[in-house]
Amino acid sequence: xxxxxxxxxxxxxxxxxxxxxxxxxxxxxxxxxxxxxxxxxxxxxxxxxxxxxxxxxxxxxxxxxxxxxxxxxxxxxxxxxxxxxxxxxxxxxxxxxxxxxxxxxxxxxxxxxxxxxxxxxxxxxxxxxxxxxxxxxxxxxxxxxxxxxxxxxxxxxxxxxxxxxxxxxxxxxxxxxxxxxxxxxxxxxxxxxxxxxxxxxxxxxxxxxxxxxxxxxxxxxxxxxxxxxxxxxxxxxxxxxxxxxxxxxxxxxxxxxxxxxxxxxxxxxxxxxxxxxxxxxxxxxxxxxx
Amino acid sequence: xxxxxxxxxxxxxxxxxxxxxxxxxxxxxxxxxxxxxxxxxxxxxxxxxxxxxxxxxxxxxxxxxxxxxxxxxxxxxxxxxxxxxxxxxxxxxxxxxxxxxxxxxxxxxxxxxxxxxxxxxxxxxxxxxxxxxxxxxxxxxxxxxxxxxxxxxxxxxxxxxxxxxxxxxxxxxxxxxxxxxxxxxxxxxxxxxxxxxxxxxxxxxxxxxxxxxxxxxxxxxxxxxxxxxxxxxxxxxxxxxxxxxxxxxxxxxxxxxxxxxxxxxxxxxxxxxxxxxxxxxxxxxxxxxxxxxxxxxxxxxxxxxxxxxxxxxxxxxxxxxxx
Numbered sequence: 047x048x049x050x051x052x053x054x055x056x057x058x059x060x061x062x063x064x065x066x067x068x069x070x071x072x073x074x075x076x077x078x079x080x081x082x083x084x085x086x087x088x089x090x091x092x093x094x095x096x097x098x099x100x101x102x103x104x105x106x107x108x109x110x111x112x113x114x115x116x117x118x119x120x121x122x123x124x125x126x127x128x129x130x131x132x133x134x135x136x137x138x139x140x141x142x143x144x145x146x147x148x149x150x151x152x153x154x155x156x157x158x159x160x161x162x163x164x165x166x167x168x169x170x171x172x173x174x175x176x177x178x179x180x181x182x183x184x185x186x187x188x189x190x191x192x193x194x195x196x197x198x199x200x201x202x203x204x205x206x207x208x209x210x211x212x213x214x215x216x217x218x219x220x221x222x223x224x225x226x227x228x229x230x231x232x233x234x235x236x237x238x239x240x241x242x243x244x245x246x247x248x249x250x251x252x253x254x255x256x257x258x259x260x261x262x263x264x265x266x267x268x269x270x271x272x273x274x275x276x277x278x279x280x281x282x283x284x285x286x287x288x289x290x291x292x293x294x295x296x297x298x299x300x301x302x303x304x305x306x307x308x309x310x311x312x313x314x315x316x317x318x319x320x321x322x323x324x325x326x327x328x329x330x331x332x333x334x335x336x
Numbered sequence: 337x338x339x340x341x342x343x344x345x346x347x348x349x350x351x352x353x354x355x356x357x358x359x360x361x362x363x364x365x366x367x368x369x370x371x372x373x374x375x376x377x378x379x380x381x382x383x384x385x386x387x388x389x390x391x392x393x394x395x396x397x398x399x400x401x402x403x404x405x406x407x408x409x410x411x412x413x414x415x416x417x418x419x420x421x422x423x424x425x426x427x428x429x430x431x432x433x434x435x436x437x438x439x440x441x442x443x444x445x446x447x448x449x450x451x452x453x454x455x456x457x458x459x460x461x462x463x464x465x466x467x468x469x470x471x472x473x474x475x476x477x478x479x480x481x482x483x484x485x486x487x488x489x490x491x492x493x494x495x496x497x498x499x500x501x502x503x504x505x506x507x508x509x510x511x512x513x514x515x516x517x518x519x520x521x522x523x524x525x526x527x528x529x530x531x532x533x534x535x536x537x538x539x540x541x542x543x544x545x546x547x548x549x550x551x552x553x554x555x556x557x558x559x560x561x562x563x564x565x566x567x568x569x570x571x572x573x574x575x576x577x578x579x580x581x582x583x584x585x586x587x588x589x590x591x592x593x594x595x596x597x598x599x600x601x602x603x604x605x606x607x608x609x610x611x612x613x614x615x616x617x618x619x620x621x622x623x624x625x626x627x628x629x630x631x632x633x634x635x636x637x638x639x640x641x642x643x644x645x646x647x648x649x650x651x652x653x654x655x656x657x658x659x
Contacts, residue, residue, distance in 0.1 A: 057408045059441030067438035075426050142422035142483070145386050146439035147411035 061152035068143075068153060072127060072160025082126060087168050090118045091175075097238075112176050113263040114237025117256065119172050120165045120200050121232055125224065127161030128207030132214050150328045154208065158323060161204035162197065169196050181270035192266035198312045199259040205319035212326045235260045236302075255315040262308030337400050339364045339491050339523040340385065345394035347380050354380040356546040358394075362525060362539075364490070367517060370527040371534035371627065372543030373639055378527040379419075381543075382495045385525070386416045399490060412440070415489030415522070417480050419496040425469040429460065429479050432468060433486060440487035447486070454482035457519075458512050474505025481512055485520070492516065494526040498533055510536055531627045531639070542631055549634040554627060561625040561633055564602030568595040568609065569619035576616045583612055591638060598625060598633075 076082055094115040098108040134140040143153055170193070176182065184192070214220055233239070234247070235256035251257050303311075340362040347355040355377040362368045370378040383389045384396065387407055396403040398410045423432050430451065437447035455461045458478035468476060477497065484492060497513075498506045516522050526537070534540045535554050542550040542557075550557055570576050573590045580588050580597070588597035599605045602622045610617055631639045 057412055059439060063438040063441065067435050071424065071427065071431075071435055074431070075424070078426050137425065138418060138420040138422045139424045141388065141418050141420075142416065142436065143439060145388060145411055145414065145416050146436075147408045148439050148441075 057147060059146065059148040061149050061155075064148040064152040065156040065159065068156025069160035069163060072130070072157065073163060075130070076127065076164045083168075085122075085126070087119060087123075087171065090115050090122060091172070093118065109180055109269040111237075112180065112269070113260055113267055114232075114235070116169055116172055116176075116196070116263060116267075117199060117235065117237055117260050118232055120169050120196060121203050121228065121256075123165035123168045124161055124200055124203035125207040125220075125228060127164050128157070128204055128211050129217055129220050130161075131157065131208060131211045132217050132220065136216075151324045154324045154327045155320070158201060158204045158208055158320065161207070162200040165200040165204065166197055169200065176267075176269075183268050183270045184266055188266045192263055195259065195262045195266070195309070195312060198316045199256075202255070202259075202312065202316035202319045205316065205323040208323040209319065209326050212323070231256055236264075255311050258303055258308040258311035259315075261302045262305065262312060264302055265305050265308065337364070338362060338397075339366070339399060340525065341395075341397045343395045345381075345384065345391070345396060347377075347384060347389075347392050353546050355384070358546075358548050360541060360548065360551060362523065364399075364523050365517070365521060367513070367524045367536070367538045368526070369534040369537035369540045370525075370543055371529070371531070371540050371631075372527075373529055375545075376543040377546035378529075378543045379495060380546075382493060382527050386414060386418075386493050386495075387411055412487070413490045415484035415487070415492040417477075417484045417492070417494040417497055419499055421476055421480065423468045423476060423479060423483070426467065428465050428467055429455070429471070430464045432479065433483055436483045436486050442487060450486055450488075451482075454485055457515060458482050472505075473500055474502070474508060477501060477505065477509055478512060481509070481516070485516060485522070488520060489522065491523045491525065494524070496528060497526055498528065498530060506533075534627055540627070542627075542634065544631070544635045544637065550630060557627065557630045558625045561598060561629055563598045563600040563625070564605075565623050565625045565629055566597050566599065566602050566605055566609070567621045567623070568617055570595060570616045571618065572616060576613060579613060579616070580609070584608070589632070596629075598629060 094108070094111055097111050097115075131140070134143075173182075173189075173192075173196075182189070210223055211220060231254060234250050235254050236251055237256075237260045239247070239251070302308075338361040340360075342361075343359050345355055345358045346353065358377075358381070370381060372378045380389075384391055384403075385398070387403065387410060391404050399413050401409045401413065403410055424435070427435070433451045433454075434447060437450070442450070451464070452461070455464055458481060460475060460478060460482070463471060463475065468479065471479065492513075494513075497509060501509065513524055517524055526533075528534050537554065539551070539553055540557070541548055552560075568576065568588075573593060573595045576595055577588045577590060580586060580595075586597060586599070588595050590596075597605075606620055606622055610620060628639045631637075
């Protein structure tokens with residue numbers, strides 16, 4: 047009958063507009079919920095201040111905790127952005143997406159890239175904050191590469207969050223995952239304890255893909271007075287020679303995984319998580335309904 | 337070509353049979369209602385038709401497209417209005433429609449003209465830039481309708497469209513549904529547990545425990561019962577039923593505290609009953625059989641079993657079951 051539109055269109059909707067529209071929706075929703083903006087940025091900054099102040103005596107300073115805090119911001123924002131998939135399902139928005147003739151991978155990518163974009167905005171804000179307070183000593187190409195690496199980390203973490211959240215019925219379950227899996231994953235990424243050594247902890251750190259993201263950022267981001275590369279500011283070693291030696295032993299740049307490895311592992315992590323997210327969302331299950 | 341052709345469709349949640357060997361055809365341009373109480377399988381059927389859950393057994397073709405193999409082609413023909421709202425409350429009406437249009441691959445120009453046309457049709461042009469959370473339930477349902485019609489589907493599926501709407505909003509919704517059919521020739525298929533809503537459809541399928549128990553025009557179904565329905569309001573329905581059985585050898589049913597019986601020549605029965613039990617009859621009415629009478633006659637069960645008010649019960653129970 048009057049189905050001219052339906053018939054003149056190709057069967058599957060074009061992917062790009064689907065990706066853009068779903069990613070755009072994530073951003074619009076995020077900025078309309080102010081408490082989310084604060085939660086994702088505020089908590090890591092508070093942790094950063096507390097860790098740095100509290101552990102100052104061990105020569106683990108603001109600069110040391112900076113890359114880790116940056117990754118924590120990416121993690122928190124990415125994860126909270128994908129928790130919204132549970133809300134989408136419970137509030138019913140998801141069901142109309144699921145019955146649309148759009149490719150499922152485009153839906154997944156839209157949601158993930160939207161979440162990753164939010165994480166990137168927060169991460170970049172924190173980077174600016176770090177540059178202003180600590181004095182960033184990295185060259186412009188180093189900063190540019192750090193930003194690309196951040197984008198990969200954000201994508202990997204958002205896709206990870208998506209994969210976990212897809213089958214969940216409530217956000218309560220997600221909070222449990224957050225504390226027993228995601229937070230330890232962050233703690234054991236070299237963000238907090240340095241890697242190296244041969245205990246089981248060292249192995250967990252070595253096997254944790256996030257370790258390579260944090261290490262990559264450590265390679266690229268260094269700061270003016272006391273850098274995280276283990277070069278103490280002039281004068282500091284005279285005041286606290288023992289402590290700076292300890293810090294140097296803990297964190298020599300040579301102990302970090304090589305830069306190429308950081309890129310390979312982080313890119314593989316992102317691809318693998320995207321594939322997992324696509325796979326889990328492509329399977330139609332009875333859990334898709336509300 | 338029928339809008340929907342279903343053959344031997346069955347669906348199970350684990351061991352529980354939700355839809356059992358259902359076959360029927362729905363013609364293009366029909367307004368068709370699946371009527372049944374909660375747990376009758378109509379929501380499962382809706383989920384199958386809307387491609388939300390995969391078909392387990394049997395065949396379904398939507399305008400000749402196989403539901404299993406040509407899912408994308410089927411999805412393009414469908415407009416779906418879910419029972420639980422599918423609008424993003426944090427977005428405006430226009431933003432919701434834009435996202436929907438993109439999901440269906442509409443161009444910006446098409447999207448805008450269609451948006452204005454549909455919002456005009458459901459009387460919400462001036463609310464286009466308001467957040468959905470500021471709209472009333474009836475308005476939201478109208479936006480849902482506009483959203484589902486954006487891409488000019490040939491078949492509109494609605495799951496319990498009147499749930500949560502007051503009578504005014506309900507009759508508004510039907511006004512818009514009729515407009516949709518007139519103007520765009522859309523086939524309309526809905527599920528409902530409301531008898532008066534099913535009565536508005538061209539044809540109805542009555543479902544009970546996953547089976548199709550009746551399929552015809554509402555007036556034809558009622559005509560089948562033949563007689564008149566007599567309802568007696570009384571304080572002691574059980575005693576009165578026993579008294580009627582003893583005196584007239586005729587069965588009556590207690591429904592919602594009132595006594596019902598179906599007999600030819602209802603007017604003569606009224607006189608007889610009032611004379612026989614003058615003290616017990618508080619009010620007595622005579623009517624043509626309702627769809628509920630049809631349901632009772634076909635299944636031997638009352639239409640509303642226990643918890644008739646719990647709209648979402650079926651969905652929640654089944655959902656938990658599969659996990």
